[in-house]
Amino acid sequence: MTTILILLAVLPLAGTVAAVLGAAARAAGYAAVAGAVAALALATYVLVRTTTEGPSQALAGFIYVDELSGFFLFTVALVVLLASLGSAAYLRVEEHTGTLSRFQVRLYFGFFGAFASLMLASLTTGNLGMLFVLIEASTLASAALVGLEARSTSLEAAWKYIIISSLGVTIALVGTLFLFYSATGLHLSANQGLTWPYLFHHAGALAPASLRLAFLLAVIGYGTKVGLAPMHTWLPDAHSEAPSPASAMLSAALLNTGMYAIIRFLALARVGLGDAYVQRVMLVFGFGSVIIGVLFMVHRGNFKRLFAYSSVEHMGIIAIALGFGGPLGMYGALLHTLNHAVGKSVLFISSGDVVLGYRTRDARRLHGLLGSLPLTGGVLLLGSLAILGSPPFGLFLSEFTIIRAGFASGSGWLPALLLLFLAIAFIAFARTTTGMVLGRADTSPQATYSGAERVLAVAPLVLGIGVLLLLGLWIPSGLNQAILASIGAAT
Amino acid sequence: MESLNATSAAGVLLDLCGVLMLLGAFACLGSKLFNRYVVYYGLQSVVLSAATGVVAFHFARIELWVLCVLTLLIKGIAIPTATRRLLIALELKRDVAVSTGLSTALILGGGLTAFAYLVIRPDLLPHGVVASAVVPLSTAIVLLGALEMVLRRHTIAQLIGWLIVENGVFLGAITLVATFPFIVEAGIFLDLVAGVLIMVVFVSGLTRELAHANASELRELRG
Secondary structure: OHHHHHHHHHOOHHHHHHHHOOOOHHHHHHHHHHHHHHHHHHHHHHHHHHHHHOOEEEHHHOEEEOHHHHHHHHHHHHHHHHHHHHHHHHHHHHHHHOOOOHHHHHHHHHHHHHHHHHHHHHHOOOEHHHHHHHHHHHHHHHHHHHOOOOOHHHHHHHHHHHHHHHHHHHHHHHHHHHHHHHOOOOOOOOOHHHEHHHHHHOHHHOOHHHHHHHHHHHHHHHHHHHOOOOOOOHHHHHHHHOOHHHHHHHHHHHHHHHHHHHHHHHHHHHHHHOHHHHHHHHHHHHHHHHHHHHHHHOOOOEHHHHHHHHHHHHHHHHHHHHHHOHHHHHHHHHHHHHHHHHHHHHHHHHHHHHHHHHOOOEHHHOOOHHHHOHHHHHHHHHHHHHHOOOOOOHHHHHHHHHHHHHHHOOOOHHHHHHHHHHHHHHHHHHHHHHHHHOOOOOOOOOOOOOOHHHHHHHHHHHHHHHHHHHHHHOOOHHHHHHHHHHHHHOO | OOOOEOOOHHHHHHHHHHHHHHHHHHHHHOOOEHHHHHHHHHHHHHHHHHHHHHHHHHHOOHHHHHHHHHHHHHHHHHHHHHHHHHHHHOOOOEOOOEOOOHHHHHHHHHHHHHHHHHHOOOOOOOOOEOHHHHHHHHHHHHHHHHHHHHHEOOHHHHHHHHHHHHHHHHHHHHHHOOOOOOHHHHHHHHHHHHHHHHHHHHHHOHHHHHHHOOOOHHHHHOO
16 A cells, blocks of 8 residues: 555656656656556545545554545546646647747646645645645645746746745644644654544544644644635635646645645544534634635636636635534535536636637637637536536535535524525626627637647546536445545544 | 743743844844845844754754754855845845835734734643743744735745744744654755745846836736
8 A cells, every 4th residue: 555655646747757858748748647647546546445444554654544535635636637638738739839938848847747746645644744844845846837937927926825825834834833732741652743643543632722723723824725715815826827737736636635634633623622613713714715705706807817716715615614514514525625626627727728729818808719619618618607506517516515514503694695605606707707608709719729639638628527517416326435434534 | 741941041041042033033023124134034043043952952852953053054054145145146235115114013013922922821831831931932923924924025025034934933843842753854844945935036036026016017916
């Protein structure tokens, strides 16, 4: 199992190795895709294995996977595959239109691989100190992707991202310190006091005052990476300035990795402090994010910023689901994580096709994509409906579960408030995307895909929409079991 | 875990170091010259290194001695030197990108210090151990560093703010949990991050871009 986990975290580096060896977009793209396919296969194996056989650990807890990490590994590996396919197509066009130099393309694949690999690695460690190091390292790798295009706006976005995230993760380190302090009364060895399974085993005996502070600091710290309001300010800039497949990785993989770290702390706090405190913290940050995200979605302009604010909103929804708690809330949160990851990857990758075709990120200048870029336009429309939670897509089911969990938790007006904001989000978001997709096209797109690029570009879109549709109509029993097992691992 | 007693010699020294570091953070907040930021940060790091030495001596822990030496070499000498070079290369003297006046900044800083004492309430830390005196100080240093990052818009000032936050975190770490197993690794790693940040500022010429960018150029990143 240890070998498999190490291999899983190392495989996405295939693209990095190719880029370092001097490959152009074509070869590096294929290498990245090959690595991602293999990583997804291994992640699926790990998911099955942890679901059936329970957790396993090695190297004194530095390597630890349980059902929860299995589920997140699968989600992130799936996103990495979609984004690798998208990158392979996107970067090839950028290379031969000359928008990005060959060096920039190599830089992209180099850091893309490192970013993916660090995120997968952070999901396979049980040591909370190591988790901090890996998550901060993934910030550095992804900041290079944000600043790749080297315009003054993208450099500004990259700086903002790196400095805010570093501050956030440093705060998470303080949280980790207080968690360790709360365990000093127990007779754990120094290393065990930082290793999640041991801490979870003794969670009831952790000193409550410092555990409370540790949890709050972890939510603020890792919440900065998740994009919970009011720590979300880096997020729209970074998502709109990064090349689109990299935005997909940020939104669908990085945010989830941060959420995973929060869930680890939340599991400890829920046992050690009881439900009430955890619920209050998660609901405050969750509703804050939903409200901020939705309000900023009303503005019609840069469509990548719109998708980014939608990510803030969805992370808020997941936080709310975690706050409602109970098996139903947890189930909704995890299912929503998977659904949102796939849906947002599809949206960002298709937005990349629009950026390539029209060289603009302004929604007001785009009309009739359904006519000029039929497939991208169609996917954009379906993807928007999916991300807004319309049936028959997966997000409908998960949001419905979360609302039900809200009513089940005994509060009537909180889920009602959530519904209200979901409705506002629907109107705001759909107003922009339908305006882009429908109507009559004024101009035809400049650069489009040809040959093998077309296959690479279409594959993630079709695959993603397919998965969303599948999850909306029927949850495979294996996935159902995996989610139930993950809930068992964290409660 | 054994804790430092507040009245022991080591405890008093540690407390003193904490106070000096807080003063350093205030000095940075109250200054407008880039050179001063670097000097105050360097002095603060030297004091942090001394504090680490005190704890290392008291508990006779080899990894804390390593941290003490590394702090002195990297944070006390290397980072200030590199930043100073950066300032000379980019011809930076006065920081004009400040959001508030200095007096407002200092008042806000005082408020945050009081807040730090409020948050670290007595039920968190037992009385009599030095941590109950130093952890509020380190929390205040963290908050002051963060305040500097918020109030100053220049990349180098923000960088120094983050480094001050880091110093505060490590002061808290060595007093609260001297046995924290990850402390040296985390320290080295964060220094690496700082190095990368300095390189980013230098290589990309970002400083120039940001210092000269006016509101209209940044319009794209609003809202």
